[in-house]
Amino acid sequence: IDAEGSALTIEMAPGVRYTAHVADTADLVHLKELLLEREYGASFSGYRILDVGAYRRDTALFFCIYGAEKVIVAEPAPDNYALAQQNIQQSPYQDCIDLLPVGIADKSGTLLLRFDPRHPHVHSLDHLHGSPREGVPTISVEVWSFQQLVQYSGWPEIDLVKLDCEGAEYPVLLHTPSEVLRRVRRWAIEYHGSPTPLQDRLRELGYAVRLVRD
Numbered sequence: 001i002d003a004e005g006s007a008l009t010i011e012m013a014p015g016v017r018y019t020a021h022v023a024d025t026a027d028l029v030h031l032k033e034l035l036l037e038r039e040y041g042a043s044f045s046g047y048r049i050l051d052v053g054a055y056r057r058d059t060a061l062f063f064c065i066y067g068a069e070k071v072i073v074a075e076p077a078p079d080n081y082a083l084a085q086q087n088i089q090q091s092p093y094q095d096c097i098d099l100l101p102v103g104i105a106d107k108s109g110t111l112l113l114r115f116d117p118r119h120p121h122v123h124s125l126d127h128l129h130g131s132p133r134e135g136v137p138t139i140s141v142e143v144w145s146f147q148q149l150v151q152y153s154g155w156p157e158i159d160l161v162k163l164d165c166e167g168a169e170y171p172v173l174l175h176t177p178s179e180v181l182r183r184v185r186r187w188a189i190e191y192h193g194s195p196t197p198l199q200d201r202l203r204e205l206g207y208a209v210r211l212v213r214d
Contacts, residue, residue: 012058047159049158112140182205
């Protein structure tokens with residue numbers, strides 16, 4: 001425990017250390033969902049995974065602990081990216097995790113990111129929302145389309161895509177070409193609005209859809 005820096009370092013598995021910031025409880029909630037409730041499961045042997053909205057790399061490390069072959073992760077926020085780098089470097093999985101400092105949406109380019117240093121778990125692309133939240137600044141970040149991320153991977157098939165990207169799940173699923181989305185075997189999506197458009201799109205593409213919790 002680093003009381004001065006409001007940081008907690010835990011051992012996720014033997015030899016795998018993860019540092020979370022605990023000025024608020026968001027990081028602890030993430031760890032509870034990941035490690036105790038096993039929301040993503042715990043069997044990823046040989047998986048190739050795209051982790052969109054990877055935050056501080058807890059999920060990427062978890063996937064590797066449970067057998068993932070390779071995880072490509074995207075995180076545009078500089079504070080989260082820096083801690084993600086630290087967490088990768090203090091792990092035995094540096095060769096298994098490819099960290100990209102980009103946001104993911106339906107188009108490539110440069111966009112504004114709502115950057116809330118008090119609540120780093122809710123940084124989000126500005127164009128996804130209405131009027132800006134008072135006191136929350138924006139910064140310019142590089143953004144890739146989901147199609148560009150899939151092309152970057154070079155994988156003909158993707159075993160799992162995890163989307164936890166504060167609203168960007170809607171343009172990713174609704175505006176990416178069907179032939180690109182169908183290269184994904186399984187999706188795990190945290191949604192930030194009505195799930196109905198996402199469910200309808202996935203069923204249209206031929207996926208079985210299960211709502212875990214609302």
